[in-house]
Amino acid sequence: MIEAHELTKRYGDTTAVHSLSFTIAPGTVTGFLGPNGAGKSTTMRMIMGLDRPTSGTVTVNGKPYRQHRAPLREVGALLEASAVHPGRSARSHLRTMAATHNIKASRVNEVIEMTGLARVATKRVGGFSLGMGQRLGIAAALLGDPRTLILDEPVNGLDPEGVQWVRQLVGSLAAEGRTVFLSSHLMSEMSRTADQLLVIGRGRIIAAGPVQQVIDSVAGDKVRVRSPHAGELATALTADGATVTSPEAGTLEVSGTTTKRVGEVAFNSGLLLHELCTHRASLEEAYMSLTQDAVEYRTHTTTTSRTEKAENR
Amino acid sequence: MSTLTADRPMTSCPDPPPAAAQVHPTFAGIMRGEWIKLLSLRSTWWALTSTAAVITLVALAAAASLSDMAGDTALTPDNGQMHGAEVIASGFHFGMLTIAVLGALLFTGEYATGMILSTFAAVPTRIPVLAAKALALVVLTAAVTLPSVTLSYLVTMPQLSQHDLVPALDDPRTWRVFGGTLYALTAAALFSLGIGTLLRSTAASITTALTVLLLLPGILSFITLDWVQTIVSYLPLPASSALLTTGAADDTGNYISTQTSLLVMAAYALVPIVAAAVTLHRRDA
Numbered sequence: 001m002i003e004a005h006e007l008t009k010r011y012g013d014t015t016a017v018h019s020l021s022f023t024i025a026p027g028t029v030t031g032f033l034g035p036n037g038a039g040k041s042t043t044m045r046m047i048m049g050l051d052r053p054t055s056g057t058v059t060v061n062g063k064p065y066r067q068h069r070a071p072l073r074e075v076g077a078l079l080e081a082s083a084v085h086p087g088r089s090a091r092s093h094l095r096t097m098a099a100t101h102n103i104k105a106s107r108v109n110e111v112i113e114m115t116g117l118a119r120v121a122t123k124r125v126g127g128f129s130l131g132m133g134q135r136l137g138i139a140a141a142l143l144g145d146p147r148t149l150i151l152d153e154p155v156n157g158l159d160p161e162g163v164q165w166v167r168q169l170v171g172s173l174a175a176e177g178r179t180v181f182l183s184s185h186l187m188s189e190m191s192r193t194a195d196q197l198l199v200i201g202r203g204r205i206i207a208a209g210p211v212q213q214v215i216d217s218v219a220g221d222k223v224r225v226r227s228p229h230a231g232e233l234a235t236a237l238t239a240d241g242a243t244v245t246s247p248e249a250g251t252l253e254v255s256g257t258t259t260k261r262v263g264e265v266a267f268n269s270g271l272l273l274h275e276l277c278t279h280r281a282s283l284e285e286a287y288m289s290l291t292q293d294a295v296e297y298r299t300h301t302t303t304t305s306r307t308e309k310a311e312n313r
Numbered sequence: 314m315s316t317l318t319a320d321r322p323m324t325s326c327p328d329p330p331p332a333a334a335q336v337h338p339t340f341a342g343i344m345r346g347e348w349i350k351l352l353s354l355r356s357t358w359w360a361l362t363s364t365a366a367v368i369t370l371v372a373l374a375a376a377a378s379l380s381d382m383a384g385d386t387a388l389t390p391d392n393g394q395m396h397g398a399e400v401i402a403s404g405f406h407f408g409m410l411t412i413a414v415l416g417a418l419l420f421t422g423e424y425a426t427g428m429i430l431s432t433f434a435a436v437p438t439r440i441p442v443l444a445a446k447a448l449a450l451v452v453l454t455a456a457v458t459l460p461s462v463t464l465s466y467l468v469t470m471p472q473l474s475q476h477d478l479v480p481a482l483d484d485p486r487t488w489r490v491f492g493g494t495l496y497a498l499t500a501a502a503l504f505s506l507g508i509g510t511l512l513r514s515t516a517a518s519i520t521t522a523l524t525v526l527l528l529l530p531g532i533l534s535f536i537t538l539d540w541v542q543t544i545v546s547y548l549p550l551p552a553s554s555a556l557l558t559t560g561a562a563d564d565t566g567n568y569i570s571t572q573t574s575l576l577v578m579a580a581y582a583l584v585p586i587v588a589a590a591v592t593l594h595r596r597d598a
Contacts, residue, residue: 049437050430050598066437070337075434083430085354085422092353093431099346100338100435140431144336 001026001179002047002148006056009042009203016042018203019056024181024196026147029174031194031211032183035291039203040183041079044152047181048077060148061179072101072144078137078151086126090117090136093125097143107143115139116165130157138166149173151182155189167193187284191215201291215286223254223262226275236269237262253279338436340445346435347445351453356422360415361453364408365461371404372465376472396559397478398490401465405494405557406527406550408461409501412454413522416505419446421515433598440590447506447586454502458495486559493556500578501526501549507585510593525549552577 002024009017017039024030034040045051047058049065057064061074068074084093094108112121115135120128125136134157141149149170155163170180170193184190190197190211197214199207207214227233230252234244242257254262259276266273351357379400420443423429436442466480473479480487504526509518526549533545545551546569555574569577 045598048430048434050433052595052597068437071437072435073336077434079430079434080427083427085350085426085428087355088350088353092349096346096349096353097431097435099349100343101336102339102342103336 001062002058002060002150002181004043004047004056004058007043007046007053007058008055009039009046009051010054016203017046017053020200020203020205021056022198022205022208024179024198026179027174027177028195029170029180029182029193030196030198031190032181032198032200033187033190033287033291034183034200034206036185038200038291040200041152042203043200044077044079044150044181044183047150048075048079050079070101070144072097072103072146074144074146075148075150076141076144076146077149078134078141078154080137080152082133083140084125084133084136087124089122089124090128090139091121093136094139094143097140101144103143107145111139111142114142131159131162134158135162138169146178148179149181151180153184154182155184155186163189187287191284199287199290206290214290221255222279223257223259224275224277224279225252225254225262225266225273226250227252227266227271227273229271232269233266233271233273236265236271240265338441340441343436343441344445344448347442347449351419351449354422356418357415357453360411360418361457364411364415364457365464367407367411368404368458368461369464369468371407372401373468373472375400375403376469379472379476379478395478396486396490397469397473397480398484398487399558400473400478401462401469401480402490402494402557404461404465405497408458408498409526409550410523412457412498412502413505413526414519415453416450416502417509417518417522418515419450419506420510421513421518424513425515429598439593443510443586443590443593447503450502450506451499454499455495458498462491462494490557490559493553496575497549497553497556497578500553500582503582504549504585507582507587507589510589511585547577549578549581552581 002022004020004022007017007020008015020039020043032040032043042051046053047060047065059065061068065071065075084090088096091108091112094111095105097103098105098108112118115138117132117135117139120132125133128136134154138151138154141151151170154170155166158166167189170182174180174195182193184193194211197208197211198205199214207217209217225233228250230246230250234246234252237244237252237254237257240257240261242262243255245253247253259278263273263276266276420429423432432442433439470479480490505518505522508522508525509515512518512521530545530548530550533541533548536542552569552574555569555571556578
């Protein structure tokens with residue numbers, strides 16, 4: 001369970017995170033979406049007690065992270081795949097973290113096995129691929145068998161098999177009643193992994209809720225029609241109260257209606273149809289539509305703001 | 314909980330819940346974590362080996378040059394008063410260089426690599442990490458200084474015996490110099506740790522630490538103003554010289570007393586670390 005209340009982070013004049021309030025429920029996989037610089041990493045760092053909020057509060061499992069008696073038992077985090085000294089072996093890295101909490105060596109071996117790092121566990125991390133680094137980060141997050149997992153871009157750099165593995169892993173962790181909060185840029189991946197979405201842009205919440213609800217709220221279903229009489233059909237549909245756009249000649253996208261009604265309108269007007277189907281908006285489209293303003297804002301910002309620095313470090 | 318492997322689809326297997334009562338941070342655990350960190354990096358071993366090597370080699374060189382110095386009384390009027398232990402400890406400055414680099418790297422290395430996120434995620438209260446690093450550094454400094462001095466003692470013995478300068482082990486002045494070496498090196502290491510924790514950047518920290526520890530007295534020696542020279546005498550290197558001599562040659566007026574020296578070096582060790590502890594808690598990682 002993660003609860004943020006009016007969480008705000010300012011760097012000088014730039015507000016990286018603006019008054020975020022949200023609750024991430026246990027037993028779910030919650031996807032955290034937003035364009036670069038939206039404030040995702042900053043938010044995650046504040047949850048982990050690494051950055052201090054300018055105002056507002058955030059608690060994990062009922063307490064600010066810093067106040068937990070056994071932090072690694074409460075929260076496991078993958079914040080940056082590079083949060084490891086490259087000169088150390090994967091096993092040594094995990095042992096340093098395990099030692100602080102008196103976690104047994106057998107647990108270190110367990111997470112090494114779980115994440116498929118057994119063959120490279122004694123190799124120096126500096127030589128790891130991005131994907132191997134991610135697996136080590138996930139191993140570190142799992143080390144304390146935590147109730148809450150916070151994963152920043154966990155599939156970044158993973159091969160398809162690794163992506164599938166992360167999907168199964170987070171699904172099963174949530175099924176055990178844990179809280180899983182993960183960010184990603186891969187919208188298609190998120191639609192298959194997450195149950196809930198929290199979408200932010202420019203440090204503010206744009207949308208939140210179950211995945212399908214978020215998609216529907218932004219881009220409802222559209223009817224796609226192909227007809228040699230597209231122009232006449234468009235006029236007839238508009239007269240019927242629908243909103244019509246034409247992405248290409250001979251094709252119409254109609255919203256505010258159903259396939260049944262479009263068929264009836266066409267029949268009544270005596271117009272031939274070549275294709276009639278429901279076009280379900282994807283998360284990708286919903287996301288683009290949702291974050292358009294935020295992305296535009298960022299694109300037009302010429303100075304490298306502190307927000308971006310906070311996001312990328 | 315269920316166990317997932319990279320190679321297979323998920324398989325559920327019963328796994329007894331970890332003994333939650335025992336799994337939490339303790340200072341002993343944090344200390345052990347810092348040890349694993351130190352010993353699992355090659356840079357630690359390089360720093361320790363080179364510290365021992367430079368201390369021993371410079372002592373050897375100093376002992377070897379005793380013959381020349383003896384023949385050139387104009388340059389070394391104090392030669393007659395020189396104590397063998399001082400010769401053995403003459404590699405101290407160079408040991409200070411490498412041990413200071415090691416001290417600075419304890420935190421800056423973590424900031425540079427991002428490891429600091431893992432460290433602070435495990436110990437979000439942060440201060441115990443600084444305390445554990447300081448303690449580990451003190452132990453390491455002792456662990457490298459004692460064998461270095463022993464080694465220096467042994468390798469310089471043939472040269473020193475020619476000049477009848479082999480320091481007697483029952484001579485308190487011998488132990489004063491050896492103890493002073495350890496004390497000053499420990500202070501220098503902790504000073505660098507504090508600077509590194511405050512500045513976070515490896516380059517800035519090492520530059521600052523080495524400038525204050527080693528370079529500044531040389532740079533300022535060209536300014537003969539009294540008040541500048543007073544400041545110089547309180548810089549780590551001149552301040553520690555009272556600890557590194559037998560006391561016979563420190564009535565020249567430039568050096569501060571042994572008691573003051575102990576206090577000044579303790580201040581160099583503690584002030585940056587205390588400042589770092591205060592800011593560490595508040596600053597963003």
